[in-house]
Amino acid sequence: MNSELSSQQVKDIGEQGLLKRLQRFCTSEIIGDDAAVLETVPGQSLVVTTDVLVDGVHFSNLTTSPEDAGWRAAAANLSDLAAMGASPLGITVGLGLPGEVKVSWVERLYQGMTECLQKYNTPIVGGDIVRSPVTTLAITAFGQVNPSQIIRRSAAVVGDAIVVTGVHGASRAGLELLLHPELAHNLKDAERTALIRAHQRPQPRLDVLPILKKISASPCPMPIAGMDSSDGLADAIIQICRASGVGAVLEYRQILVPKTFNQWLPPDQALKYALYGGEDFELVLCLPQELASALVQQLGEGAAIAGKITAGSTVLLHDEQKKFPDQVLNLSQGFQHFGQ
Amino acid sequence: MNSELSSQQVKDIGEQGLLKRLQRFCTSEIIGDDAAVLETVPGQSLVVTTDVLVDGVHFSNLTTSPEDAGWRAAAANLSDLAAMGASPLGITVGLGLPGEVKVSWVERLYQGMTECLQKYNTPIVGGDIVRSPVTTLAITAFGQVNPSQIIRRSAAVVGDAIVVTGVHGASRAGLELLLHPELAHNLKDAERTALIRAHQRPQPRLDVLPILKKISASPCPMPIAGMDSSDGLADAIIQICRASGVGAVLEYRQILVPKTFNQWLPPDQALKYALYGGEDFELVLCLPQELASALVQQLGEGAAIAGKITAGSTVLLHDEQKKFPDQVLNLSQGFQHFGQ
Numbered sequence: 001m002n003s004e005l006s007s008q009q010v011k012d013i014g015e016q017g018l019l020k021r022l023q024r025f026c027t028s029e030i031i032g033d034d035a036a037v038l039e040t041v042p043g044q045s046l047v048v049t050t051d052v053l054v055d056g057v058h059f060s061n062l063t064t065s066p067e068d069a070g071w072r073a074a075a076a077n078l079s080d081l082a083a084m085g086a087s088p089l090g091i092t093v094g095l096g097l098p099g100e101v102k103v104s105w106v107e108r109l110y111q112g113m114t115e116c117l118q119k120y121n122t123p124i125v126g127g128d129i130v131r132s133p134v135t136t137l138a139i140t141a142f143g144q145v146n147p148s149q150i151i152r153r154s155a156a157v158v159g160d161a162i163v164v165t166g167v168h169g170a171s172r173a174g175l176e177l178l179l180h181p182e183l184a185h186n187l188k189d190a191e192r193t194a195l196i197r198a199h200q201r202p203q204p205r206l207d208v209l210p211i212l213k214k215i216s217a218s219p220c221p222m223p224i225a226g227m228d229s230s231d232g233l234a235d236a237i238i239q240i241c242r243a244s245g246v247g248a249v250l251e252y253r254q255i256l257v258p259k260t261f262n263q264w265l266p267p268d269q270a271l272k273y274a275l276y277g278g279e280d281f282e283l284v285l286c287l288p289q290e291l292a293s294a295l296v297q298q299l300g301e302g303a304a305i306a307g308k309i310t311a312g313s314t315v316l317l318h319d320e321q322k323k324f325p326d327q328v329l330n331l332s333q334g335f336q337h338f339g340q
Numbered sequence: 341m342n343s344e345l346s347s348q349q350v351k352d353i354g355e356q357g358l359l360k361r362l363q364r365f366c367t368s369e370i371i372g373d374d375a376a377v378l379e380t381v382p383g384q385s386l387v388v389t390t391d392v393l394v395d396g397v398h399f400s401n402l403t404t405s406p407e408d409a410g411w412r413a414a415a416a417n418l419s420d421l422a423a424m425g426a427s428p429l430g431i432t433v434g435l436g437l438p439g440e441v442k443v444s445w446v447e448r449l450y451q452g453m454t455e456c457l458q459k460y461n462t463p464i465v466g467g468d469i470v471r472s473p474v475t476t477l478a479i480t481a482f483g484q485v486n487p488s489q490i491i492r493r494s495a496a497v498v499g500d501a502i503v504v505t506g507v508h509g510a511s512r513a514g515l516e517l518l519l520h521p522e523l524a525h526n527l528k529d530a531e532r533t534a535l536i537r538a539h540q541r542p543q544p545r546l547d548v549l550p551i552l553k554k555i556s557a558s559p560c561p562m563p564i565a566g567m568d569s570s571d572g573l574a575d576a577i578i579q580i581c582r583a584s585g586v587g588a589v590l591e592y593r594q595i596l597v598p599k600t601f602n603q604w605l606p607p608d609q610a611l612k613y614a615l616y617g618g619e620d621f622e623l624v625l626c627l628p629q630e631l632a633s634a635l636v637q638q639l640g641e642g643a644a645i646a647g648k649i650t651a652g653s654t655v656l657l658h659d660e661q662k663k664f665p666d667q668v669l670n671l672s673q674g675f676q677h678f679g680q
Binding site for chain 2: 033034035036037038039040042043044045046047048049050051052053054056057058079080081083084086089090092093094095096125126127128129130131132133134136138140141142143145147150152153154227228
């Protein structure tokens with residue numbers, strides 16, 4: 001790319017010119033009609049989710065490359081579909097842009113988005129580009145799900161096991177390492193890179209859905225409760241309990257964090273990142289014990305049965321070795337310094 | 341509403357507080373999951389369209405009440421669905437808001453949106469509310485259509501009649517009357533109000549779809565070409581011709597304008613508003629002559645066969661009474677002063 005091209009701004013080529021440049025990232029059949037047309041599988045329900053991201057609020061050139069901002073935006077929406085049990089059909093991208101934004105910045109944003117989307121065979125099927133005083137990214141994702149396999153927050157029942165599909169806290173640790181590079185002083189390079197990558201390139205857990213379908217394929221499928229942990233593991237469990245009118249007990253030693261944490265962070269700091277860090281985009285699922293065991297076995301390392309659903313409305317963090325007293329998790333109070 | 345409530349700002353109640361206040365405008369089943377679930381009719385294709393609207397660019401408190409901004413945003417998206425032949429299933433609403441925006445402003449925006457949506461039985465099924473330095477409204481609309489009845493820009497064929505579903509220019513005239521009230525001096529109150537209303541409360545032509553379905557219900561349905569006239573009547577016809585690789589001849593006397601225009605505007609000003617004004621949200625449809633005649637008869641006053649599709653690529657404005665010379669319509673050149 002020569003310097004003239006790389007310094008080109010949106011106002012130099014206009015919204016229509018930019019649309020043409022971005023068409024290579026979109027499915028070809030969408031171009032030139034008032035709306036996109038998509039085929040769906042008969043008998044499946046349509047699932048829709050939408051997110052708005054604003055420069056300086058949700059992303060920033062200071063900490064995030066445009067590719068990573070694009071990846072994270074796509075991943076967050078795909079994760080919302082996974083959290084409903086839905087397979088993605090496509091996304092639309094609405095962009096508000098100041099005229100001064102570089103065309104190359106927008107292309108790199110789309111590059112990151114499509115890298116994530118292609119991994120899950122998801123096309124960009126439509127969009128809109130408009131002038132705005134602030135860079136704004138509005139993504140709507142839609143997917144489909146067999147109605148009997150919809151995952152809802154409100155479906156947890158007493159006795160369910162709580163499965164967490166992967167470790168928590170990595171994304172938050174990665175963000176801290178980006179903001180405060182000096183924290184990496186006793187980490188190996190590969191460890192540091194892995195945590196930062198967890199923050200920059202989170203993986204939506206759409207891969208869990210076929211496993212879930214396989215293990216729950218009984219004559220009368222049980223409704224599975226769940227959501228993603230985008231706002232933190234504690235938030236996910238509390239939201240599920242609220243929606244289902246139940247409580248939960250979490251086992252302290254089953255709140256799994258990246259192995260790196262063990263030598264690097266004090267235990268209560270590690271736990272804080274895991275419970276409240278957010279943006280790990282794992283799934284938190286509530287299902288009968290035998291299905292939960294089968295699921296964890298199939299998911300492999302990082303997945304765990306983190307606790308169980310109880311009567312009442314309390315979400316309790318419990319140490320089975322009784323080194324630490326029980327602690328009630330409560331979002332409005334935030335994290336309480338643990339065990340000391 | 342007491343003065344304390346009416347002066348409440350978004351930052352006083354936060355995004356979560358605002359979400360609660362807006363839930364009465366949304367379908368109840370969407371609350372509390374990561375995404376909304378919608379039922380579709382088996383065998384129908386999914387149609388998706390998205391629009392981003394930015395304060396100061398696409399709407400402004402100076403010329404548009406929040407109710408009208410909401411109505412117009414909903415209408416524009418429903419019109420895009422109508423332009424594809426699709427019946428609406430629902431919309432998602434992404435909102436970016438400065439903390440200083442009044443809660444009552446947001447409620448009035450939603451009031452206007454839902455007034456329009458309810459007319460077409462369309463629910464708000466999901467959304468996102470975030471902080472932003474500028475008020476931004478991102479709407480994605482979903483609809484469904486029988487695959488054989490999809491209306492595409494690219495399906496026009498030589499010999500097709502061009503049906504315009506209603507008069508053009510009213511919305512632009514209404515905007516001019518809002519910006520320059522003195523222009524109304526020789527209009528009756530009811531005439532002025534009707535033009536302003538056409539601008540503030542445009543009607544998406546979803547009502548055309550069942551008529552189209554009825555008249556085209558032959559054993560082998562013809563593909564119908566078309567789009568909406570949101571960017572102007574001339575734009576719609578030129579876009580259809582470009583996408584279909586054809587030309588068109590428009591009859592000057594069949595470009596219908598509101599009757600009010602006859603005494604109020606010079607003919608070339610009236611024609612300019614009709615061809616280039618935009619935001620009338622009528623449909624421009626290309627179909628065989630006999631179907632076109634049946635359609636116009638069913639649609640009633642305001643609808644007309646405005647011309648026909650020809651070989652070549654020229655879009656010609658023609659006066660059958662030969663008072664005026666033929667004129668080639670071309671978007672890049674814009675409107676040429678007509679006939680004098």
